[in-house]
Amino acid sequence: MLNFFVSSKPTILLTGATGRLPSLLRVKWASEFEVIPFSRTPGKDLLPLEQLSDPHLLRNADAIVHAAWSTVPATAEENPQQSWQQDHPLLETICESLAATEKPPPLFFFSSGSVYGNCDGSGSVETDRPHPQSQYARAKREGEEILENRARETGFPLVILRISNVYGFPVREGRPQGVVSALLHSAATDSEFHLWGSGEEVKDYLHVDDLASAVASIFKNGMVSQSVCYNVASGCSASVLELIELVEKTSGRSLKISMDGQTECSGWDLERNLLDSDRLRRRTGWRPRFPLEAGIESEWRAVPRQEGF
Numbered sequence: 001m002l003n004f005f006v007s008s009k010p011t012i013l014l015t016g017a018t019g020r021l022p023s024l025l026r027v028k029w030a031s032e033f034e035v036i037p038f039s040r041t042p043g044k045d046l047l048p049l050e051q052l053s054d055p056h057l058l059r060n061a062d063a064i065v066h067a068a069w070s071t072v073p074a075t076a077e078e079n080p081q082q083s084w085q086q087d088h089p090l091l092e093t094i095c096e097s098l099a100a101t102e103k104p105p106p107l108f109f110f111s112s113g114s115v116y117g118n119c120d121g122s123g124s125v126e127t128d129r130p131h132p133q134s135q136y137a138r139a140k141r142e143g144e145e146i147l148e149n150r151a152r153e154t155g156f157p158l159v160i161l162r163i164s165n166v167y168g169f170p171v172r173e174g175r176p177q178g179v180v181s182a183l184l185h186s187a188a189t190d191s192e193f194h195l196w197g198s199g200e201e202v203k204d205y206l207h208v209d210d211l212a213s214a215v216a217s218i219f220k221n222g223m224v225s226q227s228v229c230y231n232v233a234s235g236c237s238a239s240v241l242e243l244i245e246l247v248e249k250t251s252g253r254s255l256k257i258s259m260d261g262q263t264e265c266s267g268w269d270l271e272r273n274l275l276d277s278d279r280l281r282r283r284t285g286w287r288p289r290f291p292l293e294a295g296i297e298s299e300w301r302a303v304p305r306q307e308g309f
Helices: 020-029 049-053 055-060 073-078 082-099 135-154 179-189 208-220 240-251 278-284 292-305
Strands: 011-015 034-039 063-066 107-112 158-163 165-167 192-194 202-207 228-232 237-239 256-258
Touching: 011 020, 011 049, 011 055, 020 034, 020 208, 034 049, 049 055, 049 082, 063 082, 073 082, 073 135, 082 107, 082 135, 107 135, 107 208, 135 158, 158 208, 165 179, 165 208, 165 292, 179 192, 179 240, 179 292, 202 208, 202 292, 208 228, 208 278, 228 278, 237 240, 240 292
Parallel strands: 011 034, 011 063, 063 107, 107 158, 158 228, 165 202, 192 256
Antiparallel strands: 202 237
């Protein structure tokens, strides 16, 4: 059993803690926060998600970071109902628990910049109307709506984070997510990289350290309210073809690119998805530290030491 609230540091309840990204955020926040991890598959240092409704935990927590989600974009297309069967009911349960708490902690929800759909200009802003095109984005947007409605009804503080494409950590081989990690894996192992789409799709890429500092900045600056939304993005965009060039330059190796994947951008993938994070920067003073090239160089240096490479 974990020892709760023995530290003077603010306490964060983190869901999805066995996921690669949340588990890494847990480590990165350890110096600033006491992080209590929750998972669908609990272990000796992981609490079951059901225990998130514990009144003692909620009364004494300083924030909940809800990073748990059962799909990634590709798997959501294969099983469109999964989020409606697993993720949305969990959101409803969390809302009910917060509504029953006298002074509920703010809930940070990890959403996705993909809810905006394709971007015509320099970057989508939080006031733009969402236009989700994929099953994953639709599920995330409906999750936002569930939380927004319940926060409006009961008054618990809600922070929706629309996050761009996070990199800077290894992704399990074969998992249909994490193009930067997949490219670095191909460079490290001299294996083929299977290109989906034309390679001309342009997206924003955010280093995991910058995501960690963004959440910490919002919390420490008290920028939470009954319902507030922030885009979390670096402003560093690139096409997949440009990423290939960067990885080849950084590694000094030529990548083996296989074109036997999808030759056209899938109906659920986005051709241009950029986010404007000016609201977050103005309100908190947060600034991303990793330009894309520097972030890829940092991850490449760590490749031999990372599990899975």
